[in-house]
Amino acid sequence: MTVAELIESLKALPQDMEIMMLDSDRESPVEIIQVSRGTWGLDLAEEQEAMLDAEYGDNEIPEDVSLGLTDYDTEHFYQDDENGKIAVLVTW
Numbered sequence: 001m002t003v004a005e006l007i008e009s010l011k012a013l014p015q016d017m018e019i020m021m022l023d024s025d026r027e028s029p030v031e032i033i034q035v036s037r038g039t040w041g042l043d044l045a046e047e048q049e050a051m052l053d054a055e056y057g058d059n060e061i062p063e064d065v066s067l068g069l070t071d072y073d074t075e076h077f078y079q080d081d082e083n084g085k086i087a088v089l090v091t092w
Helices: 003-011 041-056 063-067
Strands: 030-040 077-079 086-091
Touching: 030 041, 041 077
Parallel strands: none
Antiparallel strands: 030 077, 030 086
């Protein structure tokens, strides 16, 4: 779902209505405590690899460059309020 689709869906609701999330692992709804913007580690790792391929191709990556690379956890969400590619609703 895109932000535009979510906004359109929410426009039809009363503005003072509370929003909660249903989690398939829980039996009852949970409150949304925050909206975060970021990118999944898998996407960041793929972007980093594509950038290195474009710049170095089959050549060896210089040590000073390789030392500055991030070892992304591909299942982790990395918050980035300016450049993040997705928005997540954070619950407790």
